[in-house]
Amino acid sequence: MGKTAFVFPGQGAQYVGMGKEFADNFKVSKRTYEEASDFLGIDMKGICFNGPDEELVKTENTQPAILTTSIAILRALEELGIDCQMTAGLSLGEYGSLVKSNVFEFSDAVKLVKNRGKYMQEAVPIGSGIMAAILGLDRSQLEECLKSCRQHGVVEAANYNSPGQIVISGEVEAVKLAVKKAVELGAKKAVVLPVSAPFHCSLLKPAGERLKYDLENLKINPPKIPVITNHAAQILNCKTQVIPSLVEQVSKSVLWQDSVELMIENGVDTFIEIGPGKTLAAFIKRITKALDKKVSIYSIEDMNGLKALTTSLGGI
Known part of the structure; x- marks a missing residue:
């Protein structure tokens, strides 16, 4: 009998x-939004359901908003008797997995990620750092490309999302040069991303310390x-590893592809993405295709997604 993993999306x-x-x-979902509003002193339902977008995209709002939505959906699934044997999340999503695993109380996690968003935003002056997505280069090619750009500033791999999809992060000049060089090396696509800070690179170390x-x-x-865990793609075995792991995660690469491969090695054959969007499902499809593995993948962000899951589980 295969295992099920709950996975939680990140910022974006x-x-x-x-x-x-x-x-x-x-x-139970409605109550989750009310709890978050009480814990943070902001109208979480209002921000998530009505926006405006410019409020929702502020990093210190985005992070607790996504976490709250993920936990609101998680609690509905648990109420229906749907559970998992393993969990992971992409960057911010790791906090969803830690709540699921009872490492943190939701009340603590939602306050923590609000601060995390603030610290990450404040670590680098706006406009001095950017991120870019590189499609179609393997890791060793990309590392060569980044190495050749480092005399122009900090540029590092931020996210190993899936085979042929890597996000880079760093100072503006170095990242823009890396985008240009990646195309010369044969990347299918290399584009600067609309993000507010250069996440998951060494420029974010001060945020990790805070x-x-x-x-x-x-x-x-x-x-x-x-x-x-994101930064090591390893199983978190004890609570003493939690703090160093989350501090490192802020300024180190997110090893998402490696994390999914590890879950598959450990017997996971069903992935349930819990929270807004279908990004993780798309990454997992690409990763499992490259491994030639058959898995079931569900994205639960609305009632249609839930219906597809419950139908496949025999109409819970």
Whole structure:
């Protein structure tokens, strides 16, 4: 019997209206938004369901908004008796997996990610750092490309999302040069992304240090189910690993492809993406295709997604 993994999306998945169908249909989901509003002193339902977009895309709002939506949907699934044996999340999504695994209380996690968003935004002056997506180069080709651009500033691999899709991050001049060189090396596509800071590179180290202080003041529990960490693509075995892992995660590469491969090695054959968007499902499809593995993948962001899942599980 194969295992099921719950996976949680990261920043960039947000949109106005996310989670509304769950809040309308499940009391436990509605209550999750109300809890987040109380914990943070902001109208979480208002921001998620009505926007405006310019409020939702502020990093310190985006991060708690996505986490709240993911947990609101997670709680509805749990109420229906749908569960998992392993969990992971992309960047911010890792906090969803830590809540699922009972490492953090939701109340602590949602405050933590609001601060995380603020620290990440404040670590680098606006306009001095950017990110770009590189499609169609393998890791060794990309590393050569980045190496040759480093005399112009910081440029590093930020996300290994799936085979042939890597995101880079760093200082503007170095990243723009890397985009140009990647195309010369045969990348199918290399585009600068519309993000507000150069996430997951060494420029973000000060944000990790500020986050460490917050983490040290939280109650952390041992994981109830295995959580795969982003920065090492390894199973989080004990609570002492939580703080160093989340501090590192802010300024190190997100090893998403490696994390999915590890879950498959550990017997996962069903992936359920919980939260806004279908980005992780697309990455997992590409990763499993490259491995020639057959898995079931579901994205649960609305009632249609939930219906597809419950139908396949025999109409829970």
